[in-house]
Amino acid sequence: MPDYLSKPCTAFDGYRLLLSGPLIEVALAVKATIETDATRAVLVFDDLTGRVIDLDLRGSKAEIIERLSRSAQQSAEHSAARSSEPSELPKADASEPRGRGRPKLGVVAREVTLLPRQWDWLAAQPGGASAVLRRLVDEAKRNGGSRQRRIAQEAAYQFMLGIAGDLPNYDEAARALFADDRKMLEHCVAEWPGDIATHLIRLAFEARP
Numbered sequence: 001m002p003d004y005l006s007k008p009c010t011a012f013d014g015y016r017l018l019l020s021g022p023l024i025e026v027a028l029a030v031k032a033t034i035e036t037d038a039t040r041a042v043l044v045f046d047d048l049t050g051r052v053i054d055l056d057l058r059g060s061k062a063e064i065i066e067r068l069s070r071s072a073q074q075s076a077e078h079s080a081a082r083s084s085e086p087s088e089l090p091k092a093d094a095s096e097p098r099g100r101g102r103p104k105l106g107v108v109a110r111e112v113t114l115l116p117r118q119w120d121w122l123a124a125q126p127g128g129a130s131a132v133l134r135r136l137v138d139e140a141k142r143n144g145g146s147r148q149r150r151i152a153q154e155a156a157y158q159f160m161l162g163i164a165g166d167l168p169n170y171d172e173a174a175r176a177l178f179a180d181d182r183k184m185l186e187h188c189v190a191e192w193p194g195d196i197a198t199h200l201i202r203l204a205f206e207a208r209p
Contacts, residue, residue: 004023004068004071005022005023005024005065005068005069006022006023006024007022007023007046007047007048008020008021008022008023008046008047008048009021009022009023009026009044009045009046009047009053010026010044010045010047010199011026011029011030011042011043011044011045012042012043012045012163012195012196012199013033013040013041013042014040014041014042015163015193015195015196016193016195017195017198017199018030018033018042020047023044023053023068024065024068026044027044027055027057027064027068028061028064030042030044030055030057031057031061031064034057043162043163045159045162045163047155047203047207048155049154049155049158050154050155050156050157050158050159050160050162050203051158051162052162112133149180152203152204152205152207153177153178153180153204155203155204155207156177156200156203156204157174157177157178159199159200159203160173160174160177160200163196164192164196164200167189167191167192167193167196168191168192169188169189169191172184172188173185173188173189173200176188177204182201182204182205185200185201185204186201189201
């Protein structure tokens, strides 16, 4: 199944959880629900971003699957076009000193593909390209936790915007969310419908990428 069709989503029928699962399964469940009552206020959220997904559920099950598949293909083509910038193979790093008796640090040589301007920048840095790349990787690992926390907070906040704007203690809950204070957030949403509160906490703290 294409990634777009299987990405995790959650549908709410009003404030009640309808279904969490792959997009295609959620879409078909939503269609079945609104066919029984077209006035039902059903929202589908992307669990990775927290944003509402606008679905065209007209037609038969086969037509919906075909339409979603076409959207997946268009998304894949767009991503491929963005990644097709010119590149060149790595050059030997002659700028990094290799002193006699230099210990083997478990370094593994692998291909790195960069643009010419990026190689030029690396070559101008102290220690050469390899040393700079190792420092960048170590720094990224150190900052990874903070980035994952921000992604989770943003997804939870977008979910709040989409469904919980009229609920009590909304502003207080938003402040607790961005303070990364789970206990305070749980306190602020204690009066919210259970499915909404549970999903918000899951996005904010339990589903971090």
